[in-house]
Amino acid sequence: MKRFNLITKMGLIVLMSIFTMSCNDDDTVKTPETIAEIAIATPGLENLVAALQRAGLVDVLNNTGTYTVFAPTNAAFATFLSANNFASVNDVPVDVLTQVLLNHVIATELPSTSLSTGYVNTLATYADTDLNLSMFVNTASGVKLNGVSNVVTPNIEATNGVIHVVDAVIGIPTVVTFATADPTFSTLVSALTTLTPATDFVSVLSDTNAEFTVFAPTNAAFSALASVPEEPTLTQVLLHHVLGANVVSGALTPNGTTTATTLQGNNITITLPGTNGNIANMTDGSGNSNIGIIKVDVQAGNGVIHVINKVAIPNLNS
Structure with a gap:
């Protein structure tokens, strides 16, 4: 009788062990969820x-x-x-x-x-x-x-x-990354590269140790020009769209004006709020005040882009 009880107890222990192992196996083969x-x-x-x-x-x-x-x-x-x-x-x-x-x-x-x-x-x-x-x-x-x-x-x-x-790691973007990726800026990219070979704008604006604010004209903005100026003038026009700091829309004066000096040397003025559906209005160095900022705060790793609907023209006689 004692021998029978001992065998029974051993059998129960084995069965419990198998059951426990099965439960542990179920736990470790959990279907991935997150x-x-x-x-x-x-x-x-x-x-x-x-x-x-x-x-x-x-x-x-x-x-x-x-x-x-x-x-x-x-x-x-x-x-x-x-x-x-x-x-x-x-x-x-x-x-x-x-x-x-x-x-x-x-x-x-x-x-x-x-x-x-x-x-x-x-x-x-x-x-x-x-x-x-x-x-x-x-x-x-x-x-x-x-x-x-x-x-x-x-x-x-x-x-x-x-x-x-x-299929590729998405590195930290520069302002050049967005200019080249967004087909809205294809004319701007052409202006920064093939039309101004004497200035390496791509290297300058790809500098990850610098800070920029780029007011980026759309293709339609360039199309509205009577003609795209030749390289010496175009270079100054392009520099007139860039600030040497990362200025997001939240840093602009609300219900008022903000004045900033561009890399070209002339000031631009930004007025909030904008009119005619624009987020803000911009006045360039030549005094043109009908430039609309239509999108803000495209943030890159070395600066920010604000999209404008007209090309800003500096005062090249100043």
Whole structure:
């Protein structure tokens, strides 16, 4: 009888052990749900996961909330690391890596059907401020981000948002990034490059250690000119659209005027609020006061762009 009881007890212990192991196995094979969990479980995103871990952002993407994450593939990260002379993500300074990763995250859920051509804000920030960097989304043919990265696998659903896999790391943009990515500025880009070869505007405005405010005329603004001036004059016209500081719309005098000196040397004056549907009105160095600021605060890593509907002309006789 004692032997029977002993065998019975041993059998119960074995059965309990098997049951316990089964429960533990179920716990460890949990279906990925959050953005971070899905990234960890997805082949081809190992470099992204390593970067998130190094930057301490895994917990952020495990949090409840709604995010859109543009997730670079391993190949995308390899290209980024090579281009910046890093052997691995562990060689990238944490503060730099953090901002680059945050530049892939939007604080709202945007499935592909909600993406449209225009600007959105990422979680990356300008310098030591709380100004969020902008991202230009172009949906003319697929989805392209800042002119450099394409969505290759959209709409991976998570409990806290959505993932779109991309084929290139989206670096911190400069004001040149947005000028070249946004087709609204194609004439401006031509003016800054092929029409003014004696001045390397691209290198100047790509300087990540500088600060700029660019009042960017649209293609329509250039089309309204009787003619685009020759290079010596055009160079001065272009410089008249740039300030040597990052001046966002919130820094302008509300219900009043703000005067600033451009890199060309003449002042411009900005008046809030604007008229005729403009956010603000601008007066150039020649006294033209009918220039409208029609979009503000496209924030780059080295400055900010405000869009204007007419070309500003300096007073070249002063």
